[in-house]
Amino acid sequence: MTVTDDETAAMIAASLAPLIGGKTVVEIGGGIGLLALHMGMYAERVYCIEANPIWSSSFIASLLVNKPKHVSYLFGSADEFAGQIKGDVALFCTHSGLDSMKDAAAMFAPIVFDVYGELIASNPGAFNKTAARLRKIA
Numbered sequence: 001m002t003v004t005d006d007e008t009a010a011m012i013a014a015s016l017a018p019l020i021g022g023k024t025v026v027e028i029g030g031g032i033g034l035l036a037l038h039m040g041m042y043a044e045r046v047y048c049i050e051a052n053p054i055w056s057s058s059f060i061a062s063l064l065v066n067k068p069k070h071v072s073y074l075f076g077s078a079d080e081f082a083g084q085i086k087g088d089v090a091l092f093c094t095h096s097g098l099d100s101m102k103d104a105a106a107m108f109a110p111i112v113f114d115v116y117g118e119l120i121a122s123n124p125g126a127f128n129k130t131a132a133r134l135r136k137i138a
Contacts, residue, residue: 002029002031002094003031003032003035005032005034006038006118009037009038010038012035012093012115013041013042014042015119016115019111019113020039020041020042020089021043022090023043023087023089024044024088024089025039025045025047025090025091026085026089027039027046027049027090027091027092027093028050028078028090028092028101028108029050029078029093029094029097029101030048030049030050030055031052031055032059032063033050033055033063033067033073033080034037035093036071037066037071039071040055040068044070044073045071046070047072047081047087047108048072048073049076049077049078050073050074050089051076053075056075070099078104079109082107082108083107086109087108089109089112090103090104090105090106090107090110090111090113091113092104092113092115093115093116095116098114120135125138137138
């Protein structure tokens with residue numbers, strides 16, 4: 001599931017600041033692009049890639065007016081952009097398709113970061129135990 005509210009996006013982006021500050025970030029499966037917009041407060045450049053046209057249309061309809069120039073939203077599957085953009089860090093923020101997300105992220109940057117995976121690992125008690133277990137088989 002994509003990040004769908006400002007508060008969550010701001011919190012995640014702030015927690016990522018030490019990792020992404022001053023760097024080029026590629027977000028795989030960025031949904032409506034809200035996290036990318038917030039990461040733009042810390043990163044030098046952000047590319048948000050999303051293949052689902054429903055999420056993409058939501059970005060266009062509600063967020064494009066606020067988009068800074070150094071944050072780009074790319075519609076299509078990640079492999080369409082492989083070799084065309086390069087980042088310092090590639091990340092994804094989802095609970096499903098983890099292996100394919102990791103593989104896609106690895107096409108763009110030497111550092112691959114599973115946002116939810118790292119958040120869960122850092123504080124397992126704060127997350128739903130069933131969801132955390134299911135995530136391992138997703």
